[in-house]
Amino acid sequence: MLHGSGNVSYHLRECIGEGGQGWVFRANWDDPSGHVVIVKVLRPDVVSTEALRRFQREAEVLRMLSTQGRPNPYIVRFYDHAVAQVPSPFNQETIAFPFTVLEYVDGTTLEKVLLDQKGRGLSADRARRLLRQMCQALDVVHAQKVVHRDLKPSNILLATEAGTEIAKVTDFGLVKLVDMNLARTAALAGASLGYAPPEQYEQGNQRVSPRTDVFSLAAVTFEMLAGKPAFPFTEGENPLLIVTRILNGPRPSLMKTRATLAPEIESSTPTIEALDRELAKALSADPKARHESVMDFWSAIQNALRAIEGDKSHHHTPPRRTPPLEVTAKMPAKTPSDPHRPAAPKSGPRPDEAIASNPASWTWSILSGPIPGQTIRAATFSPSGDKGIAITSGGILRWDHHSWTPAVMPSAVSGSAVRGVRWLRDASALLFGEGGLVARVTPSGAVDVWRVPDPEITFHGAFVDDSGITTLVGERPYRGFAQRSVHGSTAGVVTQFSGDRLTVMGDAVNCARLHSVTRLPVGDLLACGDSGTLVRVELGVVEQIGSVCDGHLLSIAPLASGGALTVGAGGHALSIGAKLEAKLEPVQTTRDMLTVVTTDDGQAWAGSMQARLLRRGAASTWVRMSGDIGVTASMIALHARSTSVRAIGDDGTVVEGRLA
Structure with a gap:
């Protein structure tokens, strides 16, 4: 038993690893039947000043990475670091055992998986998924001014969590001992041969940088794809x-x-050629010739692997923007009983598309006229579409049976701070906006304010699951020091509540603002924002997918067949595939498209400025259906079924279209 900091004891079990520098034990935390952890113990006979310094440095780095506000799930977590004084069996002295306590990963290593492949490469999907996770881990490490310096298959642990294979980066290359017996060692100057680039062998390591890890990552990637090392050597x-x-x-x-x-x-020569180009660049002997970052390398490999799909539409992205990174983690299809599956309006039998796509087949009526002297800041329909809620600077309005009824804004909520509203299943309204405002207001006027620790957040969009999970997106001041390619002083933010309890808060720093979020049929959360940004949320981790167009994307909705639709400024409309590839779609308006909804039978409607209401036809073309209906308001909320659609304008007008 070893005693750590805070009088916590660790009950050592079997030794599961041993080497020249020490031992690795499975252990129980603070109790013989306590939580299982890993304890790495440095051998007392090799505790030189340099070895101890490296061992302590690794602990400090892991401690820093594990105590961030949003620890990365693809990095092995740190729990403790201490020096145990163990009585010597030979005399009265004690022996010092420096040790570090880490997360126990119940699985294998990438090295073992590759050996089991017997010289064959991994499937494209599996290699791509593991590479994405490794890149996300290293991106966090590099943001803390740390270079791993010893990335190789044996330092990638593989576990299965919730049915999905997860890679976890470990052993940060800071505890390696220098063995100068050149005839026997597989390491030189602390670097693993075959994976470390030339600059790691230079005196002083002056050229070691994040591009050093890019080289090692590329060597690992080659081995995953080819089934053999990038730089083989004989024992x-x-x-x-x-x-x-x-x-x-x-x-x-x-x-x-x-x-x-x-x-x-x-079977795809273009894919192999593209991969070879990117791998040759990343494996360049000159660090300056490599990809600038691990995420640049990830993006390049992703784009190279696209040729496998054989779908030319993957390349039909708007000009001057890099296509988004393709996400390939496979998730099981959700069943209808799954609480995370987004609910869609119930639709009747799908009408004949030739009729439904003809604007002349639709008749339009005004259910409620404009509200004099009022401007609607935000609005939403009930799931059935027969009720609505709107927010003005003066209070709350409820729409029912063709008329608006004022309701008192709770004193705890400032009407001028509200930026959005969502209808909850119990007919309550979820209000959100400036100052980190998140509040649930019941039909009786009772209010429940959900606490957000950062009062500088402004929320712009929200998605509410039937299970009680609420995800909000918006912006808050950018507090980093690194130069960004995006304009503005704010960064996108994602916050998630379980009931009224805050569970997730993360930033999308390479985007100034997020506007809308939805849950895809496969279960992922996907948000859109300024400059065509897409952000994915998985297991509490905020992952920026990329920028898919130049315009700001203002609204997003799921497609029952998989993927999503997103619309925005300047008449931008894009379909997002199940693997998050984007395709720009033709639109019969250049006005800003403000909101989009989809139905369970695959139809989609968008609301735009100047009373434009557009329907997505079978050819993925957005056709203006409303014509001139005598309304000029901007359409900010929608409800759609197979043969009808309703919209709320920013002046309080409610219009309805029906298929004749």
Whole structure:
């Protein structure tokens, strides 16, 4: 038993790893039957000043990464670091055992998985998923000014969580001992041969940077795809010769090992050529010639793998923007009873598309006229579409049976702060907006304010699950120091509540503002924002997918067949595929599209400025259906069924369209 900080004890069990630097034990936390953890113990006979410094440095780095406001799930978590004084069995002295306590990962290593492949590469989907997770982990590490320096398959742990394979980066290359027996060691100057770039062998490591990890990551990626190391060597070979080959020899080539690739890659010559170009760049001996960051490398590999799909529409993105990163983590289809499945309005039998797509087939009527002297700041319909809620600077309005009825705004809520409203299942209204405002207001006027720790947040959009999970998106002041490519002083923010309890708060720093969020049929949360940004939320982690267009995206809705539709400024409308690939769709308006809804039978409607109401036809073309209906208001809320649609304008007008 070892005693850690805070008088916590660790009951050591079996030794599951042993090496020249120490041992790795499975252990129980503070009780013989307590939580299972990993305890890494440094051997007392090798506790030199340098070894101890590296061991402590690793603990400090892991402590820093694990105590962030949003720890990354793809980095092994830190629990404790201490020095145990154990009585010597030979005399009265005690022996010092420095040890670190880490998360126990019940699984295997990427090295073991690759050995089990017996020289064959992983499938494209599996390699892509693991690479994405490794990149996300290293991106967090590099943001803390830390370089891993020892990335290799044995330092990637693989676990299964909720039925999904998860990669976790461990062993941060800071505890490696220098063994100068060049005839025997697989490491030189603390770097693992075959994975470390040339600059790691230079005296002083002056050129070591995040691009060092890009090289190692590319070597691991090559091995995942090819089933064999990027820079192989034989046991006993002089390490200096190995380093010389990495420095001056040809770059690894998937084309030359084509027979070992997964079938879907092996059959696509354009994919192999594109991958070889990106891998050669990342494995360059010169750090300056490599990708600037691990996320740049991830984006490049993603784009190279797109050729496998064989769908030319993947490249039909708007000009001057890099296509979004393709997310490929496979998730099981949701059943109708799944509480996270987004509810869609009930629709009748789908009408004949030739009739439904003809504007002349629709008749329009005004259910409620404008409200004199009032401007609607936000509005929403009930799930049935027969009721509505609107927010003005003066209070709350409820719409029922063709008329608006004023309701008193609770004193705890400032009407001028409200930016959005959502209808809850019990007919309550969820209000959100400036100052971190999140409040539930019941029909009787009772209010329940949900606490957000940052009063500088402004929420612009929300999605409410039937299970009681509420996700809000918006913006807050950007507090980082790194230069960004986006304009503005704010960063996108995602906040999630379970009931009224805050469970997630994360930033999308490469985006100034998020406007809307929805849950896809497969279960992922997807948000859209300024400059065409898409952000995905998975397991509490906010992942910026990329920018899919130049315009600001203002609203997003799920498609029952998978993926989503998103609309925005300047008449932008894009379909987002199940793998988050984007395609720009033709639209019969250049006005800002403010809101979008979809039905369970696959129809979609969008509301725009100047009373434009557009329907998405079978050819994925958005057709203006409303014509001139004698209304000029901007349409800010919608409810749609197979043969009808209702819209609320920002002047209080409620219009209805019906299929004749």
